[in-house]
Amino acid sequence: MSQSWPDLLYRLTRNGKVEKAAIVDQHGHVIVSSHGFNVTKDDLNSIRSAFYGRHLTLMKVKVHGQLYTCLRHSTPTETVVGQADDDILVIHRAAGLSVVGLGHAGTPGSCLFEITKFASEIQEKRKNSRLK
Helix, strand or coil: CCCCHHHHHHHHHCCCCCCEEEEEECCCCEEEECCCCCCCHHHHHHHHHCCCCCCCEEEEEEECCEEEEEEECCCCCCEEEEEECCEEEEEEEECCEEEEEEEECCCHHHHHHHHHHHHHHHHHHHHCCCCC
């Protein structure tokens, strides 16, 4: 049985390790986002630019009105992690989608783990054609 995008997003955020999240398709369209988590066109451009280049990169990424200092490891890592004050930003690309999530700096590893695990699950579901 397939799940809807809002149901999947709820699964990601229900335990509180990821406070807000959005799923963005390969064309830069927001498929679904948490209530009150507005990802603008400028945010999407900032997110996309975080994946340019091939080496260890330190950059600024603006999402949801906040500017994060971020780090991305070299390819094949498809994950960017950043911090601004007490907020953590995690962006993970997989299967033509980007999962963008916000968590608390007190538990950065939990947010990172939850988002990468979630993205892997979505990738598997898309492979099995249960989610498009």
